[in-house]
Amino acid sequence: xxxxxxxxxxxxxxxxxxxxxxxxxxxxxxxxxxxxxxxxxxxxxxxxxxxxxxxxxxxxxxxxxxxxxxxxxxxxxxxxxxxxxxxxxxxxxxxxxxxxxx
Amino acid sequence: xxxxxxxxxxxxxxxxxxxxxxxxxxxxxxxxxxxxxxxxxxxxxxxxxxxxxxxxxxxxxxxxxxxxxxxxxxxxxxxxxxxxxxxxxxxxxxxxxxxxxxxxxxxxxxxxxxxxxxxxxxxxxxxxxxxxxxxxxxxxxxxxxxxxxxxxxxxxxxxxxxxxxxxxxxxxxxxxxxxxxxxxxxxxxxxxxxxxxxxxxxxxxxxxxxxxxxxxxxxxxxxxxx
Numbered sequence: 001x002x003x004x005x006x007x008x009x010x011x012x013x014x015x016x017x018x019x020x021x022x023x024x025x026x027x028x029x030x031x032x033x034x035x036x037x038x039x040x041x042x043x044x045x046x047x048x049x050x051x052x053x054x055x056x057x058x059x060x061x062x063x064x065x066x067x068x069x070x071x072x073x074x075x076x077x078x079x080x081x082x083x084x085x086x087x088x089x090x091x092x093x094x095x096x097x098x099x100x101x102x
Numbered sequence: 103x104x105x106x107x108x109x110x111x112x113x114x115x116x117x118x119x120x121x122x123x124x125x126x127x128x129x130x131x132x133x134x135x136x137x138x139x140x141x142x143x144x145x146x147x148x149x150x151x152x153x154x155x156x157x158x159x160x161x162x163x164x165x166x167x168x169x170x171x172x173x174x175x176x177x178x179x180x181x182x183x184x185x186x187x188x189x190x191x192x193x194x195x196x197x198x199x200x201x202x203x204x205x206x207x208x209x210x211x212x213x214x215x216x217x218x219x220x221x222x223x224x225x226x227x228x229x230x231x232x233x234x235x236x237x238x239x240x241x242x243x244x245x246x247x248x249x250x251x252x253x254x255x256x257x258x259x260x261x262x263x264x265x266x267x268x269x270x271x272x273x274x275x276x277x278x279x280x281x282x283x284x285x286x287x288x289x290x291x292x293x294x295x296x297x298x299x300x301x302x303x304x305x306x307x308x309x310x311x312x313x314x315x316x317x318x319x320x321x322x323x324x325x326x327x328x
Contacts, residue, residue, distance in 0.1 A: 003108050004219040008152070010212035011115050015122055017208025021201050022126025030131045030177065030184060034138050037169065038122050041145050044161075052152040055225050055238045058247035061157050065248065068164050069259045073266035075169045079176045080274035086180055087276060 008049035015042035027093045029082045033075060040071045107151050114147035131184050135173045142166055153225055153239045 015038060022035030044064040051060025082092065089096050121141035128134045142165035149158035177184045228235040236242040248256055 002219070003111050004222070006216040006218040007111075008148075009215040009218060011118070011148075013208050013212040013215060014119060017204055017211075018119070018122040018126060020208075021204050022122075024200060024204070025197055026126060028131065028184070030173065031126065031134055034125055034134055034173065037138065037165075038125060038141065041142065041165075045145060045148060048149055048152050048154050048157060051154070053220055053223055055153075055223055058238075058244055058251075061154050061239065061244055062247050062252050064154075064157055065160065065244075066252075066255060066259055068160060069263065072164055072169055073262055075172060076266050076270040077273070079172055080270035082176060083179065083274045084276075086183060090183065092180065092184055 005049055005053050008052075009046060012042045012045040012049070015039075015045070027095055029078075029085070029092050029094050032094060033078050033082070036078075037071060037075065040067060043067065110147055111151045114144040114151070117141075118144035118148065129185075131177050132174070135170055135177060138173070139166055139170045142170065155239050156241050156244045157239070 019035045019038035019042060022038065023032050026032055026035065044067050047060040047064045047067070049060075051058065051064075054060070085097060086092055118141055121137045121144060124137035125134045125141060128137060142161060146158040146161040146166075149155075149161060225238045228237060236246070
């Protein structure tokens with residue numbers, strides 16, 4: 001079995017697809033946030049894989065490092081919004097966030 | 103890539119895909135969180151096969167140590183309310199069609215990029231008799247890249263994390279009763295006692311704005327004896 005750059009990119013594309021399906025099909029905000037994490041992780045895998053085949057610089061790994069930091073901040077703020085939303089509506093379903101609907 | 107590396111790739115890739123599918127398909131959010139934990143751990147293994155040692159450690163620390171724990175905290179905080187309701191508006195036909203279409207797109211992309219195969223670039227190892235050197239993906243090399251080439255973005259990320267902490271605390275912290283008494287007008291507190299106008303199923307009282315004290319300036323409320 002020959003494992004090259006394309007294998008990693010294929011795996012990352014499949015993981016991104018799984019995350020996208022989860023984000024679009026689940027209604028719980030918790031599960032949607034977890035799907036976002038899966039998608040961000042798959043993008044990180046792409047960046048690190050590209051960096052492995054260009055080892056003269058660390059640009060991909062540094063970028064993945066920053067993506068991890070931004071993802072952690074996003075998860076913290078998203079979960080805080082979820083708690084506030086649950087306090088307001090007593091539910092975690094994103095379909096019920098419809099106060100702006102005319 | 104060595105045989106051990108290929109074995110690690112196959113095992114971790116399979117675990118990552120299965121755990122991702124379980125994360126988005128399980129109905130109990132706590133089980134989804136455990137599946138997400140397995141997923142990020144398998145991705146740390148994949149980073150190891152890509153010679154990104156420090157990034158694998160950071161992945162374990164940040165995701166397995168902080169993000170998943172944060173998810174579990176929130177699930178525990180919400181209690182049974184974190185469960186999805188059983189009433190599902192989308193039927194299995196639309197779900198299957200949507201998932202099939204997205205799987206088709208992801209599969210096409212995966213098939214297309216799977217043929218990209220540049221020749222393997224060897225990573226120079228440490229010289230004999232030297233245990234530590236500034237090798238690709240190690241702590242020395244990556245921290246030099248971060249602090250030398252990306253010093254300003256790194257500081258900006260620390261500012262971002264500080265802002266995110268403050269925002270999370272501000273959003274998640276409810277207001278105390280005294281703050282509601284001080285800031286809310288009588289009209290707002292009267293409005294808070296109505297049902298939600300846009301949502302017939304909402305609870306009758308808006309708990310975020312509810313104040314248990316007597317409303318000032320309203321005659322039919324039993325006023326406190328003074």
